[in-house]
Amino acid sequence: MIVELRQYTLHPGARDTLIALFEREFVTGQEAAGVTVGGRFRDLDDPDRFVWLRAFPDMGRRERSLRAFYEGPVWQEHRDRANATMADSDDVLLLRGPGFAARAGAGPVTVTICHPADPSFEGHFERSLRPRLAAAGSPPTAVHRTEHAPNTFPALPVRTGEDVLLWFTAGEAPLLPDLSAHLTRPPQHLRLAPVG
Secondary structure, eight states: EEEEEEEEEETOHHHHHHHHHHHIIHHHHHHTTTTEEEEEETTTTTTEEEEEEEESSSSSHHHHHHHHHHHHHHHHHHHHHHHHEEEEEEEEEEEOOOOOOOOOOOOEEEEEEOOOOOOOHHHIIIIIHHHHHHHOOOOOOOEEEEEOOOOOOTSSSSOOOOOEEEEEEESSSOOOOOOOOSSOOEEEEEEEEEEE
């Protein structure tokens, strides 16, 4: 699957307004256009951040689905109200992976985002880090890697020029060993509470 991890910075106090609009209009509106809407989250460390995922079978269908939604009646009717809540909506990672949606009633989750120094980190993750985290009670799920295909819907920017490997963990951020030899910067942890 082609997956977008979208992090929106909202105007102060606007998060619940956007979430209500999103849940009422944009989930079914996007699904009708062929988008698989994944998890939607409140960032536990930033009251003005909304994080969510959506997925597509491939890049061609991503372009067609996004065009159908953003040119369609649901977005046209509600875009001004949605855009009024947002200070920035361009923090988007384009990924390849299974997508992720928290189970109903699930507690907080953490997304760990790593910037590998070279392609060998993926092998290190699978051979060493994944089993170590699982043994410590923090098994990584829904592992995603950067999708380097050109953005087929340039009206919506995505972050470029970086490689990431990220995964989800139930609960708090996992305790990681020293990965400085494998990464270009320290891992980032997004502590998230599922919407709903």
